Amino acid sequence: MSAAKNINITLKIWRQKNANAKGSMETYKLDNVSTASSFLEMLDQLNEQLINEKKEPVAFDHDCREGICGMCSLYINGRAHGPDSGITTCQLHMRMFKDGDTIYIEPWRSKAFPVVKDLVVDRSAFDRIQQAGGFVSVNTSGNTIDANSIPIPKDDADKAFMAAACIGCGACVATCKNGSAMLFVGAKVSQYALLPQGKVEATQRVLNMVRQMDEEGFGNCTNTGACEIECPKGISLENIARMNREYLKASLK
Amino acid sequence: MAKSALLKSSIVKKYWMALTGLFLCLFLAGHLAGNLQLLVPNNALNFNQYALFMTTNPAVKLLSYLTYISILFHAIDGIMLTIQNKKARPVSYAKTNPAANSSLASRNMAVLGTLILVFIATHMVNFWAKMHFDKNMPLMTKEIEVQGNKQKFYVGTQTGQYYPVEQVALVGEKQNPETMMVKQFVIKNGTELYYSQADVKTADLYKDLYKLTLDFFKDPKLGLVFTIFYVFSMLVLAFHLWHGFQSAFQSLGVNSSKLTPLIKFVGKAFSIVVPLLFAIIPIFLHFKK
Ligand code: HEM
Ligand code: SF4
Numbered sequence A: 001m002s003a004a005k006n007i008n009i010t011l012k013i014w015r016q017k018n019a020n021a022k023g024s025m026e027t028y029k030l031d032n033v034s035t036a037s038s039f040l041e042m043l044d045q046l047n048e049q050l051i052n053e054k055k056e057p058v059a060f061d062h063d064c065r066e067g068i069c070g071m072c073s074l075y076i077n078g079r080a081h082g083p084d085s086g087i088t089t090c091q092l093h094m095r096m097f098k099d100g101d102t103i104y105i106e107p108w109r110s111k112a113f114p115v116v117k118d119l120v121v122d123r124s125a126f127d128r129i130q131q132a133g134g135f136v137s138v139n140t141s142g143n144t145i146d147a148n149s150i151p152i153p154k155d156d157a158d159k160a161f162m163a164a165a166c167i168g169c170g171a172c173v174a175t176c177k178n179g180s181a182m183l184f185v186g187a188k189v190s191q192y193a194l195l196p197q198g199k200v201e202a203t204q205r206v207l208n209m210v211r212q213m214d215e216e217g218f219g220n221c222t223n224t225g226a227c228e229i230e231c232p233k234g235i236s237l238e239n240i241a242r243m244n245r246e247y248l249k250a251s252l253k
Numbered sequence B: 001m002a003k004s005a006l007l008k009s010s011i012v013k014k015y016w017m018a019l020t021g022l023f024l025c026l027f028l029a030g031h032l033a034g035n036l037q038l039l040v041p042n043n044a045l046n047f048n049q050y051a052l053f054m055t056t057n058p059a060v061k062l063l064s065y066l067t068y069i070s071i072l073f074h075a076i077d078g079i080m081l082t083i084q085n086k087k088a089r090p091v092s093y094a095k096t097n098p099a100a101n102s103s104l105a106s107r108n109m110a111v112l113g114t115l116i117l118v119f120i121a122t123h124m125v126n127f128w129a130k131m132h133f134d135k136n137m138p139l140m141t142k143e144i145e146v147q148g149n150k151q152k153f154y155v156g157t158q159t160g161q162y163y164p165v166e167q168v169a170l171v172g173e174k175q176n177p178e179t180m181m182v183k184q185f186v187i188k189n190g191t192e193l194y195y196s197q198a199d200v201k202t203a204d205l206y207k208d209l210y211k212l213t214l215d216f217f218k219d220p221k222l223g224l225v226f227t228i229f230y231v232f233s234m235l236v237l238a239f240h241l242w243h244g245f246q247s248a249f250q251s252l253g254v255n256s257s258k259l260t261p262l263i264k265f266v267g268k269a270f271s272i273v274v275p276l277l278f279a280i281i282p283i284f285l286h287f288k289k
């Protein structure tokens, strides 16, 4: 690997005081950014500079910074989680950029994800979809059966596990030209639909989750496939097809 | 099914898009099979026979109503979906890079569809409406040599029915019984041949859709424009199907590692072959001697 070097960049960042304020793109110059730093560390560096200049730092979401919590977001140079693939923004590194680059940073844009401040959006619409059906009801009074005592075909278990890898980051919504949440909901429906524990409530689950999804104002999937490509967890379009099958089955019941 | 979900639910709207879209693909295949007869030399009679069958057979009529409904429903549903999708992103991005993750066709289904709708409307005015409603629709004639002279005959729908054109009065033509020149036949209701003296129907004549089509694309002033517009519309259709064919299966929940590669292959082949064959016909007719 080539040694780290320092680059100078120009940033164009969406600034918005609060949910009701009118925002705009602002331009910042940032010098001496190490290509070994992560994208979020670069933003930390910018915020330090802003604080030193007695300016308001840029608000952005982050938590684990290791690609597993789904908290970080950011639409970078026209792509959700930036130019690399299979990663969240916290896993994006500055070595993906060159000296003199201009980098656009915008919040997820969706009616269902209103901007809270700057680059922070409210993704609680996803929580409400989950609450509408993304669970299995189990008796937790102390006599819970070990999940592994139910035999499950390996193929189903693998597919359910792959669907469950969704971290709810919302990149699928952000990148979809229709602001559709179907990859997320497809994954959440699939992770249960494939398992015997999930079959019991399958009918109500898919109907309720899709109804909630529509009520939140997400758009309709047109199968462009953009979500699948930008999803940091490689969630496949097969999950949307499975949701469509589940919904058909549930509707005909 | 919850009644309100029939149209309201995002996924049900997609089922309807897919079902009507795939039905229209079947329609295209059938329509193409009919049109290809225009490429066969000296095929006016067969083509006009086929056109008569397609406009009168009850089963075909039923299918045609299904087709009209499908086009309307597909267009309305598609436009409704597109408006909803626009509303789902009220503030757009300052910088986008759509080519990084999706195909041009998949992102422009509504524009492509609207262009197809414009084409369908003009196509129906130019051919369908004339065939169905135009009282001045040309009737089929055939030149036959009689005793060394070429003579023009109207062609009846029963085999062997030929009526010399000069013996048939034009619609509204004044017959003068004083002279000996009274023509033997008159045409009523567009295609019915009557004895002019006895008011008895003797034959049904063919509408000449073949000639109408040929004249349309050979029109000295606008034939080339019509041909280019037709070919352009088929290009638009090709793009619509390039994405749409396989997309419909995904909408209906058909996606598996076994089937999907096959569906995608068939979809791509269909989206190239069908519009291409459609497009060859007007080019052929326009340049036909
Ligand atoms: C012969 C004519 C047509 C055929 C064969 C056809 C076929 C198809 C097919 C197979 C799909 C995919 C459905 C899916 O993804 O589930 C589709 C989608 C679409 N069509 Fe058409 N179509 C035709 C005409 C039209 C017209 C006239 C419009 C008018 C606006 C239109 C607008 C759309 C739109 C907007 C979509 C995308 C819908 C979505 O994915 O949500 N199409 N079409
Ligand atoms: S499906 Fe992928 S892109 Fe969408 S929320 Fe889940 S992890 Fe994020």
Ligand code: FES
Residues within 6 Å of the ligand: A061, A062, A063, A064, A065, A066, A067, A068, A069, A070, A071, A072, A088, A089, A090, A091
């Ligand atoms: S901060 Fe947790 S995934 Fe990026």
